[in-house]
Amino acid sequence: MSDPSDSTPRSPAGTEAVEVVDDDGEVVGIVNRAEMRAGNFRHRSVGIAVVDSEDRIVVHQRADWKDVWPNRWDVGFGGVVGVGESWEQAAERELAEEAGIDGELIELGTDSYDDDDVSLVGKLYLVRHDGPFHFADREVVAKERIPLDDLQTWLDDGREVCPDSLAMIVPRILVWWTEQRDTQR
Numbered sequence: 001m002s003d004p005s006d007s008t009p010r011s012p013a014g015t016e017a018v019e020v021v022d023d024d025g026e027v028v029g030i031v032n033r034a035e036m037r038a039g040n041f042r043h044r045s046v047g048i049a050v051v052d053s054e055d056r057i058v059v060h061q062r063a064d065w066k067d068v069w070p071n072r073w074d075v076g077f078g079g080v081v082g083v084g085e086s087w088e089q090a091a092e093r094e095l096a097e098e099a100g101i102d103g104e105l106i107e108l109g110t111d112s113y114d115d116d117d118v119s120l121v122g123k124l125y126l127v128r129h130d131g132p133f134h135f136a137d138r139e140v141v142a143k144e145r146i147p148l149d150d151l152q153t154w155l156d157d158g159r160e161v162c163p164d165s166l167a168m169i170v171p172r173i174l175v176w177w178t179e180q181r182d183t184q185r
Contacts (some may be wrong), residue, residue, distance in 0.1 A: 100134025
């Protein structure tokens with residue numbers, strides 16, 4: 001895992017081009033990431049939950065330099081979809097950049113999320129993977145593996161967790177997990 005004392009970003013994210021989208025996810029313009037954040041423009045994003053073979057979800061803490069929700073915990077890897085990039089390409093790229101893994105994407109659905117910090121249309125995925133995990137881009141400073149049966153308790157323990165993941169990924173993971181347990185009986 002990367003050294004948490006050195007959480008310097010790999011490149012200036014504010015200059016990255018981002019598609020601005022309407023409520024249906026259709027592109028209506030392109031701005032740089034700093035403009036997108038400043039104007040809280042709706043954009044496309046992906047979120048990928050990683051669950052290992054022991055049915056534990058890999059949660060992680062974001063670096064202190066992140067442009068939104070620094071230092072918060074997250075239940076999914078992911079981020080902004082690049083200009084012209086497909087949902088799947090973005091999910092594969094984000095998974096490789098943030099966790100150092102690849103795997104078969106299981107689609108969990110599409111949703112939207114809006115608050116004072118973020119406005120997005122997101123496609124959500126799950127990947128089964130045991131690692132090892134590599135955090136070369138320094139976006140992740142810590143990780144834990146939480147048994148899916150204990151996820152709600154972990155979430156209720158008072159740590160700050162990214163609200164978009166709480167709203168979009170957690171409900172889908174809990175439904176997926178319930179279906180998995182039901183089929184194993």
